[in-house]
Amino acid sequence: MEIDKAMRESDDQRLKTMYNNAINVIQRALSLYKFEEVAFSFNGGKDSTVLLHLLRAGYFLHIEKPEYPNDNPANCNVKCPIRTIYFETPSTFPEINSFTHETATTYGLQMETIRLDFKSGLEALLKEKPTKAIFLGTRIGDPNAVGQEQFSPSSPGWPPFMRVNPILDWSYRDVWAFILTCKIQYCSLYDKGYTSIGSIYDTVPNSFLCTNDSSSNKDYFKPAYLLADGRLERAGRAKRYSPLASEGGPVASNGPNSVESHQNSTLTASVITVDLPDYKVKLENYEFNLLLNEKETCVTILLRYLVVDCLSIRILRSCSLASAKAANCAIMMKIDTISRSMEPHSGFKSIRRLN
Ligand SMILES: Cc1cc2nc3c(=O)[nH]c(=O)nc-3n(C[C@H](O)[C@H](O)[C@H](O)COP(=O)(O)O)c2cc1C
Numbered sequence: 001m002e003i004d005k006a007m008r009e010s011d012d013q014r015l016k017t018m019y020n021n022a023i024n025v026i027q028r029a030l031s032l033y034k035f036e037e038v039a040f041s042f043n044g045g046k047d048s049t050v051l052l053h054l055l056r057a058g059y060f061l062h063i064e065k066p067e068y069p070n071d072n073p074a075n076c077n078v079k080c081p082i083r084t085i086y087f088e089t090p091s092t093f094p095e096i097n098s099f100t101h102e103t104a105t106t107y108g109l110q111m112e113t114i115r116l117d118f119k120s121g122l123e124a125l126l127k128e129k130p131t132k133a134i135f136l137g138t139r140i141g142d143p144n145a146v147g148q149e150q151f152s153p154s155s156p157g158w159p160p161f162m163r164v165n166p167i168l169d170w171s172y173r174d175v176w177a178f179i180l181t182c183k184i185q186y187c188s189l190y191d192k193g194y195t196s197i198g199s200i201y202d203t204v205p206n207s208f209l210c211t212n213d214s215s216s217n218k219d220y221f222k223p224a225y226l227l228a229d230g231r232l233e234r235a236g237r238a239k240r241y242s243p244l245a246s247e248g249g250p251v252a253s254n255g256p257n258s259v260e261s262h263q264n265s266t267l268t269a270s271v272i273t274v275d276l277p278d279y280k281v282k283l284e285n286y287e288f289n290l291l292l293n294e295k296e297t298c299v300t301i302l303l304r305y306l307v308v309d310c311l312s313i314r315i316l317r318s319c320s321l322a323s324a325k326a327a328n329c330a331i332m333m334k335i336d337t338i339s340r341s342m343e344p345h346s347g348f349k350s351i352r353r354l355n
């Protein structure tokens with residue numbers, strides 16, 4: 001099996017450990033449940049793509065070995081006919097759709113496309129065929145991973161099944177290290193700066209990957225695997241509860257927990273980049289402590305709004321610092337903390353103009 005071989009040959013000890021742990025979880029699930037009773041929830045995202053290949057490796061190691069002796073090149077084509085479910089909606093990216101269907105064909109997945117919401121789709125699935133466990137590519141850091149373990153029963157009010165999360169403890173870096181080490185094909189959007197993919201209405205390329213090509217003076221996005229700080233993985237995803245979402249256009253957060261609201265409305269925000277020395281800037285009633293990193297040159301031009309207890313950011317566009325300067329743009333700097341209490345309804349304008 002090519003994946004297992006690549007892992008055995010890798011000298012990335014951490015990745016090997018993560019891989020072995022995930023395979024153990026998969027093998028445990030395959031011993032606990034009959035193969036016909038398990039399903040794989042696949043949506044063409046990077047996490048479920050990683051999981052697909054772990055499942056293939058786990059399945060291969062689980063079935064009788066003599067059929068697939070170790071160094072037989074035929075192993076590369078080992079199929080894993082696991083029942084696979086894909087929830088497709090009209091707002092799914094076309095690139096995700098085509099990647100999901102093509103991948104299912106390539107690897108012989110028995111894929112059902114479900115065009116219902118998660119709950120109704122799962123109810124129908126369980127009625128149609130007993131399903132005891134579903135493999136998911138959920139990772140700690142996903143908003144829906146809170147409280148989950150590698151084996152977690154579905155939530156109260158959901159149809160009853162076991163959620164199996166073999167890569168729950170994998171980091172963003174682990175995911176990309178695995179994909180690159182094993183030369184796994186992934187959805188093309190990740191090469192265009194998308195680092196986590198939701199719907200076409202709430203996902204934009206990650207502004208932390210925006211850079212400027214000095215020869216053409218054009219901005220472009222680097223591939224997802226170059227995102228240095230995995231905590232910024234969801235920077236291109238809209239905050240689910242943003243009251244601005246209804247205003248049209250993508251509304252995206254500026255990082256994980258980009259604005260966390262605490263009891264007395266002390267806010268912390270993670271960062272947008274800039275390459276100036278440390279300083280503070282006062283904006284209306286709010287004082288921002290800026291943490292600056294000289295190496296970063298990409299900035300994001302933002303329209304910013306304050307709402308009662310959260311800060312929402314609408315990305316207008318991302319560009320390089322050079323072009324922001326040239327355009328004398330109002331830019332949002334790398335904000336580490338917002339140090340004053342928030343007061344309701346205080347809209348604010350630009351933080352500073354570059355000259
Ligand atoms: C197979 C499957 C099982 C799920 N089970 C649950 C569940 O038990 N409880 C729950 O609150 N959400 C459940 N969800 C919903 C997910 O937690 C989450 O909302 C969904 O994967 C969308 O994640 P995203 O917003 O990061 O794209 C399930 C989703 C899928 C696909």
Ligand SMILES: Nc1ncnc2c1ncn2[C@@H]1O[C@H](COP(=O)(O)OP(=O)(O)OP(=O)(O)O)[C@@H](O)[C@H]1O
Pocket residue numbers: 041042043044045046047048049085086087088135136137138139142195196197198
């Ligand atoms: N539309 C869907 N159809 C099937 N499974 C889904 C769907 N959406 C989410 N899932 C399941 O939930 C898991 C977690 O979703 P999440 O969006 O965090 O990861 P991903 O899509 O694999 O990667 P990314 O974070 O890059 O979008 C997926 O790996 C998959 O198992």
